[in-house]
Amino acid sequence: MLTRRQCFGRGAILAAATTVLLTVPARAQETRLKVIASFSILGDFVRNVGGDRVAVRDLVGPNGNAHVFEPSPADAKAVADASLVFVNGLGFEGWLDRLVKASGTKAAIVVATKGIKPRAGAGDRDHDHDKVDPHAWQSVANAKIYVANVRDALIAADPAGKAAYEANASAYLAKLDALDQEVRATIDRVPPERRRVVTSHNAFGYFGEAYDVVFTAPQGVSTEAETSARDVAAIISQIRKEKVAAVFLENVTDPRLVRQIAAETSAKIGGTLYSDALTDAKGDATSYIDLIRHNVRELADALGA
Numbered sequence: 001m002l003t004r005r006q007c008f009g010r011g012a013i014l015a016a017a018t019t020v021l022l023t024v025p026a027r028a029q030e031t032r033l034k035v036i037a038s039f040s041i042l043g044d045f046v047r048n049v050g051g052d053r054v055a056v057r058d059l060v061g062p063n064g065n066a067h068v069f070e071p072s073p074a075d076a077k078a079v080a081d082a083s084l085v086f087v088n089g090l091g092f093e094g095w096l097d098r099l100v101k102a103s104g105t106k107a108a109i110v111v112a113t114k115g116i117k118p119r120a121g122a123g124d125r126d127h128d129h130d131k132v133d134p135h136a137w138q139s140v141a142n143a144k145i146y147v148a149n150v151r152d153a154l155i156a157a158d159p160a161g162k163a164a165y166e167a168n169a170s171a172y173l174a175k176l177d178a179l180d181q182e183v184r185a186t187i188d189r190v191p192p193e194r195r196r197v198v199t200s201h202n203a204f205g206y207f208g209e210a211y212d213v214v215f216t217a218p219q220g221v222s223t224e225a226e227t228s229a230r231d232v233a234a235i236i237s238q239i240r241k242e243k244v245a246a247v248f249l250e251n252v253t254d255p256r257l258v259r260q261i262a263a264e265t266s267a268k269i270g271g272t273l274y275s276d277a278l279t280d281a282k283g284d285a286t287s288y289i290d291l292i293r294h295n296v297r298e299l300a301d302a303l304g305a
């Protein structure tokens with residue numbers, strides 16, 4: 001049972017909390033730089049560098065598939081109101097040009113992969129020969145280039161924040177250096193002949209190149225094209241021939257194809273890899289660093305590190 005005094009105490013705290021909620025964020029909102037990130041992983045880079053000077057909106061949110069995204073009128077409005085729009089580029093956001101045009105925005109469009117050496121999307125699937133692989137963030141060394149590009153663009157748009165952006169970026173870059181070491185140390189424990197895995201779409205080419213793991217996928221570097229029966233048959237015979245240890249599901253693609261492949265071969269399902277998006281708060285990858293840690297842990301567990 002509450003005494004009068006306790007009731008009063010609670011009421012006063014509630015009133016104080018309400019005042020804070022109503023005033024502080026409202027004032028901060030007005031002065032923060034409005035920026036857009038095309039997808040959640042890039043949004044995480046921008047938040048880390050921008051800190052409390054920026055208000056970031058992600059177009060493709062957690063667990064979303066940017067390859068097949070359809071922007072809403074609210075997205076167009078947000079793009080119109082933004083000072084900067086950060087995009088991945090490399091053909092990742094096929095819907096972007098139309099959105100930018102429809103919004104009439106004056107925002108600078110910043111391609112965060114500028115300076116990254118693109119991988120050809122070829123792999124061994126025919127329909128990807130003319131495509132570039134957009135999933136550059138899957139190598140931590142590349143993530144550092146994204147972060148430097150984000151830092152430079154924020155400084156150009158908001159020179160008063162230069163010191164803050166530089167400090168935030170260098171603190172975050174140090175974390176990425178440590179992450180890169182962690183990934184190498186973990187993958188080093190997997191025998192090289194076991195480092196062969198299948199995922200549903202070809203999103204891990206940069207990771208594979210950086211850390212010496214061979215990834216194959218029935219779907220190409222985008223998820224737009226249908227997978228043909230021939231592609232699936234080719235993957236199945238490849239798994240048998242090369243003794244692929246595990247096949248993985250992804251958080252942004254349909255799991256049925258990978259389950260079918262696992263059922264027809266002796267490969268086990270290794271778990272879920274996070275390819276093109278962070279997870280929502282219920283998942284264990286609400287940040288890029290956690291995403292990479294999760295993927296590496298899943299790989300190491302399935303491949304027997």
Ligand SMILES: [Zn+2]
Nearest residue numbers: 203221222276
């Ligand atoms: Zn993808």
